[in-house]
Amino acid sequence: MGPPGDRRSQAPGPPSVKRVLVAYETMAGSTVEVAQAIGEELARSGLQVEVRPIGEVRDLRGYDAVVVGAPMILGWHRSARRFLRRHRQALQQIPLAVFVMVIIRATAGDRRNWPAIRAWAAGLPAALGLELPQPETFASNP
Numbered sequence: 175m176g177p178p179g180d181r182r183s184q185a186p187g188p189p190s191v192k193r194v195l196v197a198y199e200t201m202a203g204s205t206v207e208v209a210q211a212i213g214e215e216l217a218r219s220g221l222q223v224e225v226r227p228i229g230e231v232r233d234l235r236g237y238d239a240v241v242v243g244a245p246m247i248l249g250w251h252r253s254a255r256r257f258l259r260r261h262r263q264a265l266q267q268i269p270l271a272v273f274v275m276v277i278i279r280a281t282a283g284d285r286r287n288w289p290a291i292r293a294w295a296a297g298l299p300a301a302l303g304l305e306l307p308q309p310e311t312f313a314s315n316p
């Protein structure tokens with residue numbers, strides 16, 4: 175029934191660990207740090223995660239979900255918009271989450287809300303419909 179090239183999720187045996195790409199664009203470095211924190215949370219859930227600059231991503235084959243993050247630079251950074259256009263077809267087959275970095279009116283200091291960022295990331299597997307491995311199948315606990 176399914177089209178050729180169906181993903182292997184219905185193969186018998188234990189489900190393979192899902193692979194997630196966190197692709198980011200950054201100018202001054204704040205977005206890459208957020209992307210890394212999101213990647214850490216996803217890995218803590220037992221997912222296989224790659225955090226990569228958007229410019230390095232050639233295709234989305236092999237990923238079960240994608241997270242794209244970029245700053246507002248007079249609109250969402252153009253490379254992020256281009257990424258969504260370029261991979262439009264692939265992104266119709268797998269779940270996508272995006273995050274946007276914006277200016278905050280503050281004189282100085284890091285105004286990123288790290289607990290909120292990590293909480294958002296921790297909720298992503300469920301939001302993206304990603305099966306997680308059973309806790310005993312991956313080493314997350316000391």
Ligand SMILES: Cc1cc2nc3c(=O)[nH]c(=O)nc-3n(C[C@H](O)[C@H](O)[C@H](O)COP(=O)(O)O)c2cc1C
Nearest residue numbers: 200201202203204205245246247248249275276277
């Ligand atoms: C040239 C420039 C244009 C920007 N334009 C916007 C904007 O239109 N809206 C906004 O909310 N933030 C804007 N910002 C703020 C950035 O989105 C914000 O500082 C972001 O954290 C930068 O991410 P990065 O450190 O990963 O480069 C702009 C920043 C720069 C340097």
